[in-house]
Amino acid sequence: MIKNKMANIISGAEEIILDTFKITTIGNERINVRNYKLIEEYTDSLITLAVKNGNLRIYGKELEIKNISDSELNIEGRMDEIKFTGGGK
Amino acid sequence: MIKVVSFIKGYVKISVEGFFGERFLNLMNTANVPMWDIEKINGTCIFLKIKIEDFKKVRKIARKTKSRIKIKERTGLPFFLHRYKKRRFSLVAIVICIVIAVYYNTHFMGITVRGTERIPEREIIDELKTLGVHIGMPIKELDRVKIKNEMMVLDDDIAWIGINPKGSRLYIDVTERKEKEGIIDDSVACDIVAGHKGVIKDLRIREGQTVVRVNDAVEEGDLLVSGVIDSMKVGMRNVHARGEVFAETYYKEKDSFFLREIVPEETGRKQKVTFLEYKGNKVQLSGKKGLKYPDGNCRILRKDYEILGIFPISIIEYEYRETKQAEVVKSEKETIEKGIEELKERIKSQLGVNTEIRDIKSDYVIKNKNEIEITVEFCCFEDIALEKYTEKIDFKSKNGGIDNENQGKNKKKSP
Numbered sequence: 001m002i003k004n005k006m007a008n009i010i011s012g013a014e015e016i017i018l019d020t021f022k023i024t025t026i027g028n029e030r031i032n033v034r035n036y037k038l039i040e041e042y043t044d045s046l047i048t049l050a051v052k053n054g055n056l057r058i059y060g061k062e063l064e065i066k067n068i069s070d071s072e073l074n075i076e077g078r079m080d081e082i083k084f085t086g087g088g089k
Numbered sequence: 090m091i092k093v094v095s096f097i098k099g100y101v102k103i104s105v106e107g108f109f110g111e112r113f114l115n116l117m118n119t120a121n122v123p124m125w126d127i128e129k130i131n132g133t134c135i136f137l138k139i140k141i142e143d144f145k146k147v148r149k150i151a152r153k154t155k156s157r158i159k160i161k162e163r164t165g166l167p168f169f170l171h172r173y174k175k176r177r178f179s180l181v182a183i184v185i186c187i188v189i190a191v192y193y194n195t196h197f198m199g200i201t202v203r204g205t206e207r208i209p210e211r212e213i214i215d216e217l218k219t220l221g222v223h224i225g226m227p228i229k230e231l232d233r234v235k236i237k238n239e240m241m242v243l244d245d246d247i248a249w250i251g252i253n254p255k256g257s258r259l260y261i262d263v264t265e266r267k268e269k270e271g272i273i274d275d276s277v278a279c280d281i282v283a284g285h286k287g288v289i290k291d292l293r294i295r296e297g298q299t300v301v302r303v304n305d306a307v308e309e310g311d312l313l314v315s316g317v318i319d320s321m322k323v324g325m326r327n328v329h330a331r332g333e334v335f336a337e338t339y340y341k342e343k344d345s346f347f348l349r350e351i352v353p354e355e356t357g358r359k360q361k362v363t364f365l366e367y368k369g370n371k372v373q374l375s376g377k378k379g380l381k382y383p384d385g386n387c388r389i390l391r392k393d394y395e396i397l398g399i400f401p402i403s404i405i406e407y408e409y410r411e412t413k414q415a416e417v418v419k420s421e422k423e424t425i426e427k428g429i430e431e432l433k434e435r436i437k438s439q440l441g442v443n444t445e446i447r448d449i450k451s452d453y454v455i456k457n458k459n460e461i462e463i464t465v466e467f468c469c470f471e472d473i474a475l476e477k478y479t480e481k482i483d484f485k486s487k488n489g490g491i492d493n494e495n496q497g498k499n500k501k502k503s504p
Binding site for chain 2: 066068
């Protein structure tokens with residue numbers, strides 16, 4: 001509860017305080033994932049990322065990781081579906 | 090911006106071949122190695138870009154993940170400089186090119202004087218030089234207002250001057266003073282004579298002895314106001330005659346004009362020859378040797394440059410245009426109109442700035458089938474007073490008047 005209140009106060013860094021991931025999409029061509037854990041799978045049609053409490057699956061065509069930094073990842077391509085499945089690391 | 094920084098620091102594009110591509114990326118991320126443009130080529134091969142300084146870390150991670158690393162591309166300034174280490178001359182040439190490009194963009198490479206008819210361009214350029222404005226001068230050092238003011242003080246023939254830098258060329262727009270008026274020193278005695286033939290209509294004399302009256306007809310050079318005054322109180326003395334003498338003056342121009350004329354007409358064929366001039370020596374840069382149309386019209390375009398502020402060179406382009414003699418037949422009406430206009434322009438060029446045109450008369454006589462004689466007459470109203478040094482008469486011993494040392498010179502009267 002306290003974490004949620006803090007996150008509300010400090011907007012913009014909620015994912016750090018709540019220790020969870022944050023997805024931002026621009027149309028269906030760009031996606032930004034913050035605070036992910038690992039890259040589980042990387043092909044041009046599916047990118048699977050391990051996030052807190054599960055996996056994040058991004059389906060599409062010609063997917064490409066544009067850049068990877070410390071806790072942030074940018075993907076470009078034609079995205080069809082974003083799916084969250086529980087049971088990840 | 091990121092791309093520019095990456096280029097300056099340098100980066101490499103590597104291929105990672107192995108079965109654990111994702112693990113490799115995760116370990117790279119854990120090791121804080123920034124990566125970008127990550128392409129999965131196939132199931133076992135990934136292309137990615139990393140900074141040069143991170144390449145050592147990549148090798149360790151590759152060993153851990155049993156991947157093979159290959160450098161596909163080296164991009165950036167460090168590689169560029171390294172490549173040209175052995176080609177020193179190329180590097181020097183590139184540096185010289187950059188220096189010249191920077192120099193040309195930050196210094197004036199030419200001065201163009203526009204709008205002058207009477208004052209030679211070279212004179213203005215020399216005057217600008219004395220004020221520190223010259224080819225090769227840094228553009229940012231130009232103080233337009235200061236130069237403008239100083240030029241107007243320096244050259245009395247300049248009525249207005251515009252200093253307009255455009256790129257690395259400086260344009261000087263000059264408006265010349267219409268008439269430079271001569272001034273006779275007030276301490277020197279002088280007469281006023283007629284500057285032009287006419288009929289006097291108004292006399293406004295402030296000093297001197299008036300010798301003519303209104304409606305008197307005078308010839309050019311006739312004495313109007315004498316600088317020698319004979320008064321009852323002080324007797325004879327020399328003075329500086331002052332005043333305006335307004336008269337009705339007449340200007341007449343007569344000339345023959347022809348209905349059929351042989352005039353040179355451009356055929357459209359031309360020859361261009363370009364020369365490079367350095368200290369009077371010319372070298373032909375382009376164009377064929379030998380003139381094809383030596384009798385044709387020639388247009389000369391000259392551009393002056395100063396390389397590195399030391400070597401003054403000029404590029405001179407001659408454009409010779411072939412002409413042939415062509416007969417032009419004009420109608421009577423057209424010939425008369427053009428003739429009248431031409432004669433009017435001739436008369437106008439003789440008029441002073443303050444001359445008022447009151448009436449214009451024109452007449453023509455058809456001499457034969459081809460020739461028309463046209464006469465144009467202007468009736469004007471103007472101040473015909475012209476100061477002339479008085480003949481030296483020594484009244485000093487008697488009256489203490491002005492002694493005149495300058496004799497026999499004529500100058501236009503002071504305003």
